[in-house]
Amino acid sequence: MSVPRYWRERVTKYRLIGAQCTNCGKSFYPPRKVCPYCGSRDLKEVALPRKGKVISFTVIRVPPAGFELYSPYLIAIVELENGTRVLAQLTDVDLSEVKVGMPVEATFRKYLEHGPSGIIEYGIKFRPVIKGEDK
Ligand SMILES: [Zn+2]
Known part of the structure; x- marks a missing residue:
C-alpha cells in the first residue's frame, strides 16, 4: 500500500465518509470502488450520520x-x-446489555498495531449512546 493511499484511508475512517451510488442511490461504508447493491462504478463520497441502531449482532469468541x-x-x-x-x-x-434496536454512535478506535512496523490502524466501532455514566 502506498503512503498517500494509507493516509487517505485513515482520514476517510476518521470522518466516517462513505460512498453513495449515483445509480441506485444507496450508500455504504467503508467506501468501495463498486456498488455492492447494483454493481455500478458511478460512486461519490458522502458523509454518513454517526448515530444509528443495532439491527443484529453476533459474538466472536475466537478472534x-x-x-x-x-x-x-x-x-x-x-x-x-x-x-x-x-x-x-x-x-x-x-454482551448481556446488547439488544436489537439499541441506539449506538460511531467512535474511532485503534484496532490493530503491526508489531515492528509500528503502523497503527484505526477503524470505526459503535458504542451505546450514553444516557447515564453508571459504567
Ligand atoms: Zn448502486
Whole structure:
C-alpha cells in the first residue's frame, strides 16, 4: 500500500465518509470502488450520520490473529440514521446489555498495531449512546 493511499484511508475512517451510488442511490461504508447493491462504478463520497441502531449482532469468541486482546467481542450490523447499514465491532458494552434496536454512535478506535512496523490502524466501532455514566 502506498503512503498517500494509507493516509487517505485513515482520514476517510476518521470522518466516517462513505460512498453513495449515483445509480441506485444507496450508500455504504467503508467506501468501495463498486456498488455492492447494483454493481455500478458511478460512486461519490458522502458523509454518513454517526448515530444509528443495532439491527443484529453476533459474538466472536475466537478472534483472528491480532485481535486476541478483544476476545470475545461483538460484531453488529448497525443501521445509521439515513438507513445505511454498517458491519462493525461494538465497544464499551457487555454482551448481556446488547439488544436489537439499541441506539449506538460511531467512535474511532485503534484496532490493530503491526508489531515492528509500528503502523497503527484505526477503524470505526459503535458504542451505546450514553444516557447515564453508571459504567
Ligand atoms: Zn448502486
